[in-house]
Amino acid sequence: MSKINITFPDGAIKEYEQGITTRKLAESISTSLAKKAVAGKFNGELIDYDQVLNSDGSIEIITKDSEDGLIVLWNTAAQILANALSDLYPEMKFGQGQATEHGFYFDTDNQAGQVGEADFEKITAKMNKIIKQNLKIEKVSYSKDEALALVANDPYQKELVNDLASANSGQVFAHKQGEFLDFSNNVVLPSTGAVKVFKILSVAGAYWKGASSNPMLQRVYGTAFYKQKDLDVELVRREEAHERDHRVIGNKLDLFFVDPKVGAGLPYWMPNGATIRRTIERYIIDKEVGDGYEHVYTPVLANLDLYKQSGHWDHYREDMFPPMDMGDGEMLELRPMNCPSHIQVYNHHKRSYRDLPLRIAELGMMHRYEKSGALTGLSRVREMTLNDGHTFVAPDQIEEEFKKILQLMVEVYNDFDVTDYRFRLSYRDPKNTEKYFDDNEMWEKSQKMLKAAMDDLNLEYFEAEGEAAFYGPKLDVQTKTALGGEETLSTIQLDFLLPQRFDLKYVGADGQEHRPVMIHRGIISTMERFTAYLTEMYKGAFPTWLAPKQIEIIPVKNDLHFDYAAKLKNKLSAHHIRVSIDDRNEKMGYKIRQAQVNKVPYTLVVGDSETANNTVTVRQYGQEDTKEMSQADFIAMFSKDIESYSRQETK
């Protein structure tokens, strides 16, 4: 028998018999390691614990307490779920199942009646039985024909077997636990017993292979851990995520509401939410004006012909509200994007190269007919106001302008203390080019240009095909919502096409007419989405500059201290501070609590001492200690807080 060389993570290389497994390697190292080990990682790829090794390579032993260890556990739990379901519903067809970010799922299709939440108890019991039996999970190999015969009654599995076979020259692997066969390349535990604790969480529809043209399967979600404690932590995490949800906080702090009677996806901003929004709007307009942008106001309605010329009508129609027929031949359209409006601004004058870069910006209200199932609180709505801007540049100014926009973005993110994001270069889908403007050269050119700029700036990014706008590629900034969903916040998009469609020109230094390039950019997204994002990021405890109410004044005794409180309030109001007095007939402790629950940044208690000394006793949100200080000192502290925006380093 021949020997193979195995490299360990510490760099050590040892010789073993060919056919050794991760299990044997782990056992040869130490029994404590073998006890924790659940799988291997050979040359960087996860493998089953008992997968035989036949060639030289590097090995990493995957233990229960690692991230990969959880993936293996979740893959296994998914398989056990499918096994249980196949026992409970013999007619059930199966899609795919695997680990997710925080658990696992399996796709199912039961014509006699889809799986519902009412079935969870039954499913859990059956899974527990399978786990208790500690069934051995073996990897078995089949020829394509053998495998197809085994799944003859299941069209999805047949398709999967065909896919697997063509990816692996006719050979198909399956994991066998008991009678159940799972055709997939998922790496799983050697037996079912190690899935100690799990919970079936929810069901949801999911299209077969993720294509909306395919039938919809029922996806059963769950999560699992090696220890009960870890499951408890995960369940608490999920609950806390829900409490951070902007819809929950938005309701508690009275920021906004959506009333189905007046329209889904059409949010109403209550005074508290409106204050936050107004503050953000003032901030970003000032910031942009300072950065060379010219802010404009343009109409939300325009003749439909504008959107025919721009191409929106051809490429974006399903997201647009139907046109309004005015009865005299005129068709008006609610705008879904602001770019055509800003093009009108550009075209209103004859432009010279001396005008470029011309930066037109607007908090532009737009309407998009989002599918009903996509609507979510403030983060996905049908009427939205975008922090929009279009810069018109000469071709040789693209890179510099791109960098300038990125710089602005970084500054704004710092001011709001947004730190958790990643860059995504969004290209068109090369397999589905009819969705986009048909100009291969433009796409190639602009995609390359974006990538080069990012590389030049030494910024980390990932690339995503099929995420481009229909008129051009984008640099997107991706963030996460409280519930883990990914959303685009900022975006910078190169556009060579709209200038062409609208025949945009500028007179160059040579006296000849040239075509400008447009850069579409949004720094803080829409007011709706950004407010939702901030609400979740700050957990409703808005930094002082954004907080709807910045200061609550609480007189110790209304009749004795109200006058002093009122004078104080007037003084603070004169500094444009959002302040109020809680003079309800309640105990002080009650009012303090209310101020904390409502996440008011500063609570000022005034009683005998304060009245006598012209001071305030300050309590900051989330802190228990208090401090008495002069009014002047407090105002100075407060002003410093405001001036630092949300920045942490200055706090």
Add this chain to the structure above:
RNA sequence: GCCACUUUAGCUCAGCAGGUAGAGCAUCACCAUGGUAAGGUGGGGGUCACCGGUUCAAAUCCGGUAAGUGGCUCCA
């Protein structure tokens, strides 16, 4: 749009082997005048999402519509 589930007072929810509604918080009134996270008593408030069906009788069972939630697809 699709799949599953949900919709009861301003908010969070209970009630559901069918017999026309409850709690806590909020709100209002009165009492209590309190130094850093909920003082007491009492009152008001709901055509149980909407439309239809079954039934002597529907918040409760069935169907439809709308909206919401979790996802999928799509997206700022």
